[in-house]
Amino acid sequence: MTWLVPVQITPRFRKTCNLVLTFTPVQNLPPHDYEAALRMAGLKAAAYLGELARDVSPNEVKTFETLPIMEGAKKYPDLPRVGYVQMLQSQGLLHDTYVYGVDMKKSITTLINPTEIFDGAIISGNCVSACDKNTTYHHQNNPVILDLFEEHGKTLNFVGMIITNENVFLADKERSSDWTAKLAEYLSLDGVIISQEGFGNPDTDLIMNCKKVEQKGIKTVIITDEYAGRDGTSQSLADVDASADAVVTGGNANEVITLPKLDKIIGSLDCVDKMAGGFENNVLSDGSIVVELQAIIGATNELGFNRLSAR
């Protein structure tokens, strides 16, 4: 029995018109090449479709403002200065992110304008585990940026954005988090929201970012998700610190759900028992599929895209 109806898990995608591409790789295609081919094909298809809308008039026009530092400080002298630190997955095959085409694992923590994200500056190259990976769609509709803009000029001054990575070397984690804290201080921020991507060893990047920013006297709120085991009693994060006292969670990714049998499947069910969140014989005789929330893309999104949470 399941309380979590699949359409509730990623409600946005039930409303979008989704074009699904399926591929057949040539024999013995090395995995890195396979991934790159799929990613490029997706981008080409997106560019082709986007081109069709070039001259369409929008239904709604919203204006976003990111002022140069001095102007912004003059315009909003009494509002708290807030920044957004976005952590990006950068751990290799099916765990990468690209910023203007640059592999984020090769980048130093840096500044970017929030609206550049809407324009597609950040492209996803990752989907494992699916639940807390940001698709390019999530990036272009980043809810932290949208909600900060909503308050900009009213309750806070949304000064700007810092992007940082989650590399596989300890020295990189130290360097990237040192830079995050340094830039936050340089921008004279009063507070930051830090969103994670992924879990496990990136929990260390998250906690390092949080600790070091707090040590500068800047208040943090972190957005993460949890791996608390199927019964919810296991420790949710691999790394913790007392200074992480303001946490928003996207939910426990280990919760087990049942996907009902569907009449049509686009693509294949081949890897459903091997993918992260799946397990042996999880396709039942009646055609339904038992998986952890982990297997569903966007389910526990750490940009705070969803209303799912846990206590």
Next chain:
Amino acid sequence: MVKEIERAGIPVVHICTVTPISMTVGANRIVPAVAIPYPLGNPNLTLEQEKQIRKKILDTALEALSTEVDGQTIFEVKW
């Protein structure tokens, strides 16, 4: 797992890249590894060079197992 092995009475050394997690979960003897996908190796080097890396890390691990510690200790590899 490290803590349970220790709790069972077997001295254990944890070779891992993200030493802060090892510290958080309570390992007592910790040796830092090279990188997450290849803790005891480096695909950019030759096999012989990789084996040298493995040797150095494992020597440090053996040293850790032979050393008295009174709390969590990171044994740095002497490159």
Next chain:
Amino acid sequence: MAKVRVVHYINQFYAGIGGEEAAGHVAELREGALGPGAAFTVAFGEEAEITHTIICGDSYFNENVDVAKEAVLNFISQTKPDLFIAGPAFNAGRYGVACGTICEAVAEKFGIPVITGMYAENPGADMFKEKIYIVSTKNSAAGMRDAVPKMVKLALKMVKEDRIGASIEEGYIPNSRRVNFFDQERGSKRAVNMLLAKMAEKPFTTEFPMPDFDRVAPNIPIKDISSATIALVTSGGIVPKGNPDRIESSSASKYGEYDITNVMDLTEATYETAHGGYDPVYANQDSDRVLPVDVLREFEKDKKIGKLHHKFYTTTGNGTSVKKSQEFALEFSHKLINDGVQAVILTST
């Protein structure tokens, strides 16, 4: 549909017997509802009824726990309820501890749903919140009107075996079991609001309180490593090629035990990784990068170690819960001890 049979436990004060001077009141069983039982009866409506009330003095219970417990459990045997409720105790410490103790005992012996209510700071709350549901109440009997409907709603859900939601939805005192639910706002909005409150030094509640970690004392070092038997364990998911036991790429439900007698080196043809949380290419090319069998075999030859144990233990650390990994390690640690292994090298990715 038969009405759910309920037995209600209260103390001497709520039974109208007396205050402190009556706290030594011996446990007794009465028919029907008494004291706050009336409010519960109204809230239960047609669905349930309090068939009996058990009264026990708070001092009597706490000073004679075993005798009092046994008496109450006997009453339960006699009355055969479908549901047991205690209190609510609000901020009364002895009463809270008594309610918690007796609820736990009833649940353990009879397997029926149990529920009580307390103020979060009642000592009974911390003692029992992990074992039973405790509805969060105000700190005095003025909170009865608020507590009773919450207790009834949750109790009936338990009886019907409905899914019990998160503490914030159901009104019970939060414990360490994490439960998913849908909040009113999306996460990003909750984060913005939380930050505004934190910067203004206004109160806010974190959605995930940081845990404490227990520590284990280090074992004494190996005196002579050159004669020691060392075993390899890994969370990097190294398995024989083909992953014969189908260890999962994430959230492993099992660990593997594999024999490496006469295996001097792990090759691309013979071993691979099942772990889905890191780029697997390098471990698949040469699993020695994660499980260093090749060099340990050389150490054996060079007499740097006595012996590499002929079995290794493996699971995938990716998203596998701490509890599960603890279970695995507990099990295979026994095997290691029985096999005379003196030390372990555990590798992680």
